[in-house]
Amino acid sequence: MRTDPKDHGPVRYGPPLPDDGLPVLPELAAVLAAAATRHRAEPVGGGTALLEAACDYTARRGLLVRPDHVAAAPGAPALLLALTAALGGDVLVPRPCAAWWAPYARLLGRPVFHVATPAECGGVPDPYALLETVRRVRAEGGDPRLLVLSVADDPTATVAPPEVLHETVEAAAGEGLHLVSDETWRDTVHAPHETVLLSPADMLPDRVTVVTDLAGALLPTGWPAAIARFPANGSGDGLRARVLDVLTALGARVAAPVAAAAAHALTEPETVTAHRAAVVKLHARVAAAAHAVVVGAGALSLPPRAGRHLYADLGPLRPALTPQGVGDAQDLEDLLTTRLGMPAPGGHRFGDDLGALRVRLSTGPLLGDSDERRAECLTSPTPLELPHVQRALITLKSVFDDLRDDAQRWEPPR
Secondary structure: OEOOOOOOOOEOOOOOOOOOOOOOOHHHHHHHHHOOOOOOOOOOEOOHHHHHHHHHHHHOOOOOOOHHHEEEEOOHHHHHHHHHHHHOOEEEEEEOOOOOHHHHHHHOOOOEEEEEOOOOOOOOOOHHHHHHHHHHHHHOOOOEEEEEEOOEOOOOOOEOOHHHHHHHHHHHHHOOOEEEEEOOOHHHEOOOOOOOOOOHHHHOHHHEEEEEEOOOOOOOOOOOOEEEEOOOOHHHHHHHHHHHHHHHHHOOOOOHHHHHHHHHHHOOOHHHHHHHHHHHHHHHHHHHHHHHHHHHOOOEOOOOOEOOEEEEEOHHHHHHHHHHOOOOHHHHHHHHHHHHOOOOOEHHHHOOOOOOOEEEEEOHHHHOOOHHHHHHHHHOOOHHHOHHHHHHHHHHHHHHHHHHHHHHHHOOOO
């Protein structure tokens, strides 16, 4: 949604999280159905079963925590809104960043400042750019307090190297910032045995709140549930209390049947983890194939390392796009959405420059147009060879190859 469609003004709301496009795991559907007769509402912040499961889930990732240092909400956006309200001050985010981060700060009237990311990854601000931005904002009378980042990133699908993350966390700590680490995609790393993923909370546990939307790897996107782990100290206790106050004012409770399914998923039984691994493997294969198509046509894109998407820069193809009326990211979104027959949100929706020709491409729409076809992708040993997946990739290749060929024709003679 744009505020002014005539001049492609600032985008107020971005696209949702990339859906996995797959049928719900029957085991989770059964747990949710069994809880459908519960008449009592889940407590604000989550009930005992959900919080204990969240603690166990967090502990398996190296962060020991008690239930009174955890909270649950109906989706990560509610938690980020509550955290932003509780912490006060101005908000810093990387450029680009998840589409849902900035709107909640703006809703509260908080300034949002985008910080450039390093060349090798997205999701984490460049430490020197972060320091420069903080000092500039303070010099102009601002009050930066909160930095939101993601090691496994939407929209860029990259994973920040530990050395980059360490420098950024040190810079943020030196400036007294509180960090919110969005770890929605940490369990979707494509090559977990080859990729080192560290949480900022591993480095700075006393100043980092970890937020995980379970739609990233454990639940369908239509079942909103998320958890937050707060620092295990007096500051974290106070922050959690203020967050619960905000969630109470909003009536932001996880629906009881969803809470039951979330608690079950967070215990990570073998069926759930096997399903998650199969989903991650499938989307990794499709993302790699889509990435090969995009860079083969001359666009720029970092290799996708996590999630169900990739981020492409079509700047090198601008000569072909300009004659077609594409001058910015909104024009590019409109063109590619029409030609591909699938959403292709422009980079401006993720805080990127409107004039840059960047888009996020999701892999879910490439899996087919029915539950049967998408389920077949999950069980096939060679999903890229399935006819409907081949057709989708051929369409993607045809659209990008046409742009490449047109760009070459429009290049001036040397």
